[in-house]
Amino acid sequence: MSSTSVMIRLISASVCAANKSGAIIREVLKTGELGIVQKGVNDPQTEADRRAQRCISATIQSRFPEINLIGEEDVAVESDDYTLVKPDEESDDVLKETCPPDLVNLKENDLTVWVDPLDGTKEFTEGFPEHVTVLIGISYNERPVGGVIHQPFYGPTGRTVWGLVGGAVKGMTPVASGDPGEKLSEGGLRIVVTRSHMSQTVRDAVDALNPKEVLHVGGSGNKILMVLEGAADAYVYASTGTKKWDTCAAEALVMAAGGKLTNVHGSHLLYNPTQIMNSKGVVVTMRGHDDLIARIPSPVKAKFC
């Protein structure tokens, strides 16, 4: 039995599976055979979503059979999927890290893994592949404890960012975090919002913040990484639509870096397997979170009670 903690081994496996998924996603785009099917209104699925989901499910379920894995795509794993990531393949960068003390004794059956194999599918099908991320988040007691985000189209081979709550974010340098109680600048905010799921409540919330700049980009993982990296001051989504697999990995990284992710009321999201929808919206900042939440108009908040 390995002395390395379950969390470190799980992040290592997730990094390997996310990297392989990135290669699959790039390959599918190159062939041009996207195999698009519509799962619902404005909710496409491609061959890349399906293959990446199978790769991640096969890798994690074969190594951690007692983990509860919840994936966006409902696809059956095939025997070949188990060899996409070699059974002994690990991330040496992850294995050499120390597990934060609070997470060191977590066991497989304590954990839920939330998988979005291709976040930003609409953008993937519409010529914006750089908005795509692979998201693998881990929750314990309904709160995020670790996450892996891979960006398949960042540079020639993509970029993988990972972290554990109580440890550092690896693979990128987060912007310095500040006090959630800090007052934000009036008229100076850069807000990142949805590109393909705009609604009146999103517009009303953003307008009330009197932003200097509104950046419309796809993908939940992509937008949260922009806040984490300081390319935007906040991600504001006063809408239903995102699911727990859209936020878990990124929330873990935001928490590790000292930022905050809540719903529009300023309350934590609970990663409960029976409630997958983020039904009260998503707000992410690295400072001044309470001030931003206070500025969202009450009639907008009242729509998400």
Ligand SMILES: Nc1ncnc2c1ncn2[C@@H]1O[C@H](COP(=O)(O)O)[C@@H](O)[C@H]1OP(=O)(O)O
């Ligand atoms: N109304 C919706 N229906 C389905 N998925 C949604 C909806 N709104 C958001 N999402 C999911 O949340 C992510 C962030 O939304 P947006 O890009 O509009 O900000 C999307 O990439 C999509 O994930 P996915 O692409 O994995 O289906």
Ligand SMILES: [Mg+2]
């Ligand atoms: Mg998604």
